[in-house]
Amino acid sequence: MPHLDAGYNLARWLTRDVHDAEDVVQDACVRAIRYAATLRRDDARAWFLAIVRNAFYDWLARNRPAEVVHDDDAIDAAVDDAAVDPARAAERIADLRDLADAVAALPLQFREVLILRELEELSYKEIARVAAIPVGTVMSRLARARALLRRSPLLSVVTRPMTGSGR
Amino acid sequence: MKCKDAVRLIDAAGDGEARRLDAHSLKRHLATCRDCAARSAAAAALSARLRAELPRHPAPDALRARSRDLFATMQAAPRAAPRWPWFAGGVAAGCAATLVAWFVGTAAIDMRDNADVAVEAVTSHVRATLGNHLIQVASSDQHTVKPWLSARLDYSPPVPDMRADGFTLVGGRVDYLDGRPVATLVYRIRDHMIDVYVRPQLPRHAPPALTTLRGFNVAHASGADMDWLAVSDLSADALAAFADALAHDAAQR
Numbered sequence: 001m002p003h004l005d006a007g008y009n010l011a012r013w014l015t016r017d018v019h020d021a022e023d024v025v026q027d028a029c030v031r032a033i034r035y036a037a038t039l040r041r042d043d044a045r046a047w048f049l050a051i052v053r054n055a056f057y058d059w060l061a062r063n064r065p066a067e068v069v070h071d072d073d074a075i076d077a078a079v080d081d082a083a084v085d086p087a088r089a090a091e092r093i094a095d096l097r098d099l100a101d102a103v104a105a106l107p108l109q110f111r112e113v114l115i116l117r118e119l120e121e122l123s124y125k126e127i128a129r130v131a132a133i134p135v136g137t138v139m140s141r142l143a144r145a146r147a148l149l150r151r152s153p154l155l156s157v158v159t160r161p162m163t164g165s166g167r
Numbered sequence: 168m169k170c171k172d173a174v175r176l177i178d179a180a181g182d183g184e185a186r187r188l189d190a191h192s193l194k195r196h197l198a199t200c201r202d203c204a205a206r207s208a209a210a211a212a213l214s215a216r217l218r219a220e221l222p223r224h225p226a227p228d229a230l231r232a233r234s235r236d237l238f239a240t241m242q243a244a245p246r247a248a249p250r251w252p253w254f255a256g257g258v259a260a261g262c263a264a265t266l267v268a269w270f271v272g273t274a275a276i277d278m279r280d281n282a283d284v285a286v287e288a289v290t291s292h293v294r295a296t297l298g299n300h301l302i303q304v305a306s307s308d309q310h311t312v313k314p315w316l317s318a319r320l321d322y323s324p325p326v327p328d329m330r331a332d333g334f335t336l337v338g339g340r341v342d343y344l345d346g347r348p349v350a351t352l353v354y355r356i357r358d359h360m361i362d363v364y365v366r367p368q369l370p371r372h373a374p375p376a377l378t379t380l381r382g383f384n385v386a387h388a389s390g391a392d393m394d395w396l397a398v399s400d401l402s403a404d405a406l407a408a409f410a411d412a413l414a415h416d417a418a419q420r
Binding site: 004005007008009012013018021022025026027029030033034058062098099100103114115117118119123124139142143146149150 | 178179182183184209210213214216217218220221222223224225226227229230231233234237238283287290291294341343348
């Protein structure tokens with residue numbers, strides 16, 4: 001299985017747990033064998049990542065149904081809640097030790113596009129195919145993910161020179 | 168270019184997704200606008216930090232080994248497409264042959280589907296055993312296991328008490344078979360664990376009563392409008408008898 005590492009990495013970031021990630025990837029392997037016929041030669045990695053993602057959402061529905069959010073409005077609401085109240089956002093991320101924790105704390109739909117882009121280095125088009133959303137949604141979710149991260153105090157080193165040097 | 172347009176382009180350009188012309192105008196804008204240049208630098212810095220600091224988790228060796236086994240199991244299973252060499256000469260019998268092919272082909276597809284289900288059942292039994300999540304509800308009481316399963320499925324599986332035959336109910340779980348969630352009863356006899364997949368009977372569904380895959384036996388029985396698929400390393404005869412007894416017992420109620 002050539003893309004097992006990529007698949008496991010994605011599952012690990014989605015489930016945020018070693019064992020759950022293993023379960024998800026194992027399920028994905030079973031599916032990959034069954035759906036081998038649907039594989040197009042050129043994009044095996046994106047194809048397998050899409051299977052891992054589907055396996056993950058099925059796993060999520062079975063094990064943590066409360067976390068399944070179907071529409072973007074609900075995500076926006078969850079996020080804007082923190083956006084209008086910076087104190088709450090700061091509180092939410094104040095305890096985080098490093099950037100990885102900040103990413104792990106992102107809402108699922110933002111986390112997945114960010115991981116696919118930054119770690120798996122997929123193109124917008126590939127991400128759109130893996131996550132079954134339009135390219136425009138990929139872009140807006142990526143932008144939201146990054147905006148949320150930039151708000152983290154962990155990144156103040158990055159953001160401060162920008163406001164400082166402007167004057 | 169205005170800042171408003173530049174801001175929209177900065178991410179895409181950083182991701183290598185901006186069109187060439189756009190990337191060019193953005194570059195020109197950044198050369199003259201300090202705010203946007205700072206925004207662009209911040210975006211690049213964030214991306215660089217994410218790539219440098221986020222751990223990439225490689226697949227654990229155990230998972231790698233298991234996925235290799237999984238592939239071996241699945242590929243060993245019969246999956247051959249039907250071939251009908253005698254078709255070649257039978258041009259005159261075209262119409263008849265088409266009809267025959269349709270019947271035989273459907274049967275062949277059913278056969279293959281059934282083989283797939285057996286493979287899936289074994290795979291999920293092995294996975295549950297290895298992953299140690301054989302049981303989601305642990306109880307030897309059928310009146311605990313049955314409602315637990317009913318609450319999670321759109322049907323209510325019978326949970327026969329088989330203690331008289333030496334089989335102890337140890338619990339149940341919801342597993343996936345054939346793309347659907349399915350009730351799974353777990354029985355034990357001596358050191359053998361038995362997974363029993365119970366699902367509403369499907370039309371045109373007649374799997375072989377007994378299959379052996381990679382040392383695991385898969386026994387099938389029907390009863391009480393349900394389809395009973397028992398998977399275990401128990402001997403074939405004993406498992407087949409157990410599956411029949413289950414279905415029979417359930418039908419008695």
